[in-house]
Amino acid sequence: xxxxxxxxxxxSRLKEVAPGEIVEADIDLAMIxxxxxxxxxxxxxxxxxxxxxxxxxxxxxxxxxxxxNTVKTAELHKEIRAFVKQHGIKNFYDVGRGGVCxxxxxxxxxxxxxxxxxxxxxxxxxxxxxxxxxxxxxxTDMAAVLATGKLWFRxxxxxxxxxxxxxxxxxxxxxxxLYLIGKIGMNGANYMGVEFTGPALSNxxxxxxxxxxxxxxxxxxxxxxxxxxxxxxxxxxxxxGGPVSLLRSDEGSLYRxxxxxxxxxxxxxxxxxxxxxxxxxxxxxxxxxxDQVFIGSCTNGRIEDLRLxxxxxxxxxxxxxxxxxxxxxxxxxxxxxLREGLLDVFIESGGLIGNPNCGPCxxxxxxxxxxxxxxxxxxxxxxxxxxxxxxxxxxxxxxxxAAASALKGVITDPRRIDQV
Amino acid sequence: xxxxxxxxxxxxxxxxxxxxxxxxxxxxxxxxxHVFEGVYPGFHEKARRGVILVAGENFGCGSSREHAPIxxxxxxxxxxxxKSYARIFYRNALNIGLPLLESREAPQLIEEGDLxxxxxxxxxxxxxxxxxxxxxxxxxxxxxxIILSGGLIPYLKKRFxxxxx
Numbered sequence: 367x368x369x370x371x372x373x374x375x376x377x378s379r380l381k382e383v384a385p386g387e388i389v390e391a392d393i394d395l396a397m398i399x400x401x402x403x404x405x406x407x408x409x410x411x412x413x414x415x416x417x418x419x420x421x422x423x424x425x426x427x428x429x430x431x432x433x434x435n436t437v438k439t440a441e442l443h444k445e446i447r448a449f450v451k452q453h454g455i456k457n458f459y460d461v462g463r464g465g466v467c468x469x470x471x472x473x474x475x476x477x478x479x480x481x482x483x484x485x486x487x488x489x490x491x492x493x494x495x496x497x498x499x500x501x502x503x504x505x506t507d508m509a510a511v512l513a514t515g516k517l518w519f520r521x522x523x524x525x526x527x528x529x530x531x532x533x534x535x536x537x538x539x540x541x542x543x544l545y546l547i548g549k550i551g552m553n554g555a556n557y558m559g560v561e562f563t564g565p566a567l568s569n570x571x572x573x574x575x576x577x578x579x580x581x582x583x584x585x586x587x588x589x590x591x592x593x594x595x596x597x598x599x600x601x602x603x604x605x606x607g608g609p610v611s612l613l614r615s616d617e618g619s620l621y622r623x624x625x626x627x628x629x630x631x632x633x634x635x636x637x638x639x640x641x642x643x644x645x646x647x648x649x650x651x652x653x654x655x656x657d658q659v660f661i662g663s664c665t666n667g668r669i670e671d672l673r674l675x676x677x678x679x680x681x682x683x684x685x686x687x688x689x690x691x692x693x694x695x696x697x698x699x700x701x702x703x704l705r706e707g708l709l710d711v712f713i714e715s716g717g718l719i720g721n722p723n724c725g726p727c728x729x730x731x732x733x734x735x736x737x738x739x740x741x742x743x744x745x746x747x748x749x750x751x752x753x754x755x756x757x758x759x760x761x762x763x764x765x766x767x768a769a770a771s772a773l774k775g776v777i778t779d780p781r782r783i784d785q786v
Numbered sequence: 787x788x789x790x791x792x793x794x795x796x797x798x799x800x801x802x803x804x805x806x807x808x809x810x811x812x813x814x815x816x817x818x819x820h821v822f823e824g825v826y827p828g829f830h831e832k833a834r835r836g837v838i839l840v841a842g843e844n845f846g847c848g849s850s851r852e853h854a855p856i857x858x859x860x861x862x863x864x865x866x867x868x869k870s871y872a873r874i875f876y877r878n879a880l881n882i883g884l885p886l887l888e889s890r891e892a893p894q895l896i897e898e899g900d901l902x903x904x905x906x907x908x909x910x911x912x913x914x915x916x917x918x919x920x921x922x923x924x925x926x927x928x929x930x931x932i933i934l935s936g937g938l939i940p941y942l943k944k945r946f947x948x949x950x951x
Contacts (some may be wrong), residue, residue: 388926401809401810401851402850402851402852404812405852405853405856407811408812409925409939412939413939413942414941414943430806430809438810438811442810442812448816470868475924486850487849487850487875488848488850489847490850500873502850503850503874503877504850504852504874504877504878504881504937505852505878505879506852506878506882506937506938507877507878509939510938510942513942518928520926543880551796551845552797552844553843553847553870553872556844556870556873557873570938586844586847586873588873641797655865677820702906728801728806728809728849728914729801729805729806729807730806730807730809735895747801747848747849748801749799749801749848750824750825751799751801751802751805751824751825752801752805752806755824756824756825756884764834
């Protein structure tokens with residue numbers, strides 16, 4: 367069996383499962399955030415469940431609108447806090463104590479290889495970086511999980527991405543995943559599990575793997591998993607965990623398709639308005655004027671991303687007509703960036719630092735766009751209206767490309783920045 | 787069920803259906819007022835008489851926000867017919883009792899404004915305006931039970947009651 371089948375078989379207490387089969391599986395962890403919790407709580411009340419299945423396996427994170435931007439949001443937050451208290455949920459990350467839910471989950475030590483995790487957020491697939499089968503669900507499904515600890519799944523077909531070679535300087539895991547989505551399309555992996563494997567995987571950090579797994583949903587995938595190796599074990603030990611077993615696909619497992627990807631052949635790319643698969647090499651759109659740069663989100667708000675952006679911005683000023691918004695993905699990341707002097711670099715270059723949260727990525731607050739404006743963003747979606755006005759344009763890029771573009775005021779290939 | 791066809795293209799994402807700034811709303815009627823806001827002005831007024839969306843590939847891609855199917859249903863969307871769906875939207879819609887049909891042919895044959903008569907249980911579509919039938923993919927067993935119950939909550943309630951007895 368491949369890794370997806372193995373995890374679902376284990377969670378469903380079956381010896382074997384096959385693609386297309388519908389199984390009812392035990393859930394290891396369930397995560398909800400401030401914008402999906404209210405509908406989940408409402409659905410739980412409608413079902414008439416008074417006790418949740420296991421308060422220790424439920425994680426609640428405030429991240430979409432943090433701190434509360436309106437009275438309405440404040441009321442939702444208040445309602446969720448009451449729910450957390452009522453059910454004795456200990457893994458609760460309130461304002462200022464966590465950050466973007468997916469980064470908080472990766473840092474929590476709760477996520478382990480081989481687990482089956484659901485989150486009421488589509489980017490839950492991020493935890494594939496640690497070898498977990500993690501997938502996004504809606505609020506009613508989540509209510510069913512919180513009530514019973516179980517959920518039905520259709521065993522997905524699998525797509526294998528075999529990685530070889532090395533990423534060049536200023537070419538990142540974001541370029542890799544955007545390139546792949548451009549190649550297979552927005553529904554190129556619909557309903558599927560995407561497994562990343564191959565000799566180049568060992569060169570990709572957990573942060574790189576998180577960026578890659580985070581965006582498989584943009585090709586329609588149910589989940590994405592980077593085949594877990596010793597790096598995962600090392601990462602979890604670093605968080606104070608014990609050794610973990612690394613569940614992997616068997617030799618000769620079946621895949622619907624296998625795609626070889628040579629990292630040496632990848633260059634900096636952007637996803638152009640207004641779909642994530644509208645991917646072009648940066649060199650083809652260089653010179654496009656921008657108004658705002660956003661560096662952050664569950665895709666690219668980790669310390670590695672901030673270091674890369676700071677390396678490009680250090681000692682330089684951003685273009686006077688551009689505003690730069692940097693949002694570390696978590697409190698831990700924020701503190702680390704502060705200690706390393708990265709925040710000084712961003713501020714001295716003319717940027718603004720936001721508190722850890724989703725920020726403008728989903729068009730909630732902290733930097734929405736006006737009609738006719740253009741933003742280059744390290745986030746994950748450039749849909750019409752995603753970050754504000756439906757008449758604004760969003761380009762998705764790596765932190766390197768975003769930082770280089772902030773300096774020039776136009777979309778810029780980061781490989782050229784040392785020449786100017 | 788009956789409704790007038792509203793035709794849409796491929797990759798209709800959930801940000802288009804209901805923008806992120808409205809996710810603080812939980813009242814279906816309030817959500818309905820903002821459906822397709824910014825890209826399809828006046829949609830909710832048009833939908834009020836009862837419409838069936840007829841779309842292309844990958845309907846409902848993007849965010850897991852259940853606000854999207856809730857807003858559509860509350861606005862007057864009776865059912866959706868599309869060539870394919872994004873998986874989270876598919877589950878969410880069935881869970882809240884908004885029927886979905888998958889058909890590769892129907893979106894090519896049906897035109898804007900056609901009156902449609904749909905039987906989600908049978909998977910049959912009749913274009914009343916043009917007078918033709920077109921078939922949809924059969925819905926898998928468990929999902930059919932959820933649809934027939936009117937959504938996941940009534941389905942679970944039934945199950946809990948059955949288990950209790």
